[in-house]
Amino acid sequence: MSANIVYAILVTSLATFxxxxxxxxxxxGIKESSKLFKWFNCLAYxxxxxxxxxxxxxxxxxxxxxxxxxxxxxxxxSLFVFFISKKNFVYPTIFSAICxxxxxxxx
Amino acid sequence: MINKSFFFKGYKSIFTHDxxxxxxxxxxxxxxxxxxxxxxxxxxxxxxTVLTYALPGSLVMAESMLIGASLLNIFLAVWFVNxxxxxxxxxxxPLMMHKSQPKWKYYFSCHFIAVSAWxxxxxNYKKIPKEHRIDYWIGIGSATVTVSVxxxxxxxxxxxxxxxxxxxxxxxxxxxxxxxxxVGASKTIPVTLSVLLGIILGPIIYLFSPEWSILMAGVIGxxxxxxxxxxxxx
Numbered sequence: 001m002s003a004n005i006v007y008a009i010l011v012t013s014l015a016t017f018x019x020x021x022x023x024x025x026x027x028x029g030i031k032e033s034s035k036l037f038k039w040f041n042c043l044a045y046x047x048x049x050x051x052x053x054x055x056x057x058x059x060x061x062x063x064x065x066x067x068x069x070x071x072x073x074x075x076x077x078s079l080f081v082f083f084i085s086k087k088n089f090v091y092p093t094i095f096s097a098i099c100x101x102x103x104x105x106x107x
Numbered sequence: 108m109i110n111k112s113f114f115f116k117g118y119k120s121i122f123t124h125d126x127x128x129x130x131x132x133x134x135x136x137x138x139x140x141x142x143x144x145x146x147x148x149x150x151x152x153x154x155x156t157v158l159t160y161a162l163p164g165s166l167v168m169a170e171s172m173l174i175g176a177s178l179l180n181i182f183l184a185v186w187f188v189n190x191x192x193x194x195x196x197x198x199x200x201p202l203m204m205h206k207s208q209p210k211w212k213y214y215f216s217c218h219f220i221a222v223s224a225w226x227x228x229x230x231n232y233k234k235i236p237k238e239h240r241i242d243y244w245i246g247i248g249s250a251t252v253t254v255s256v257x258x259x260x261x262x263x264x265x266x267x268x269x270x271x272x273x274x275x276x277x278x279x280x281x282x283x284x285x286x287x288x289x290v291g292a293s294k295t296i297p298v299t300l301s302v303l304l305g306i307i308l309g310p311i312i313y314l315f316s317p318e319w320s321i322l323m324a325g326v327i328g329x330x331x332x333x334x335x336x337x338x339x340x341x
Binding site: 010013048 | 126133141147151164168169170189190199204214218271280281282285286288289297302309312313320322326329330
């Protein structure tokens with residue numbers, strides 16, 4: 001293995017584990033019925049939602065090459081599939097991949 | 108030690124009809140292909156998926172390596188983008204902590220905190236006795252890591268056959284899957300409001316502060332949602 005790649009992987013995993021580990025340490029003093037827990041629960045959901053929205057609207061990686069409107073159309077159609085499939089997670093997910101590939105190829 | 112019955116119950120939980128396994132596999136297929144294009148070998152790709160096990164962090168590492176960033180820069184960039192794992196851990200582990208369980212299980216299993224496993228645990232924890240939730244959680248985590256490794260290997264092996272359109276399809280799949288899971292989890296006022304505010308504030312704050320946007324949107328949106336929730340209860 002290349003030393004640089006291994007160091008990059010180790011540094012990435014350390015940076016990732018740090019947040020997780022600090023979270024567990026903090027959790028030891030928090031009861032699930034406490035207000036602090038409820039607040040952290042809201043923070044977690046809002047942070048995740050922000051990450052998802054940012055990934056769709058301001059993507060990194062290959063999604064940059066897909067137009068803003070195509071990303072938005074795929075997401076809205078996938079949400080529509082999610083609701084008509086009685087909130088099944090698999091159908092809209094697979095649909096989104098196929099839909100994006102088709103739109104990007106033909107539109 | 109780990110209770111096998113609850114461990115396997117957790118392990119099997121991702122192989123349901125609306126399982127995250129397919130989405131996770133597809134996301135890591137994209138990551139596997141990306142690793143190969145970056146010059147990783149198969150061992151390094153698997154090593155990275157197992158040790159990091161967080162998609163945005165892996166993407167940031169890949170982008171940083173492409174521009175030749177230093178190790179310190181990679182550390183800071185990944186820490187920033189994965190700081191969301193801290194509130195996720197604090198909002199999950201109090202549900203699983205039990206005095207009969209050794210602490211090493213918590214320290215070890217915090218590695219499994221990622222969006223899919225977190226959302227699965229959040230929707231299922233009430234069905235599991237508190238004493239055994241940590242074993243169930245370790246089962247979920249082991250299953251999601253297994254699926255991620257399989258995806259990485261497949262992506263790495265077939266990267267030459269994946270064209271740009273297919274890669275785009277794989278890339279959109281991840282946020283769509285998470286979005287559906289978040290919408291599905293929005294059953295109370297605070298959670299629904301947290302999700303809505305996060306979606307609105309995340310991109311808006313990104314225009315002013317890309318690095319801090321996710322954390323700021325999380326803190327502002329989450330706090331407003333919490334206060335509204337408390338007010339509606341009182």
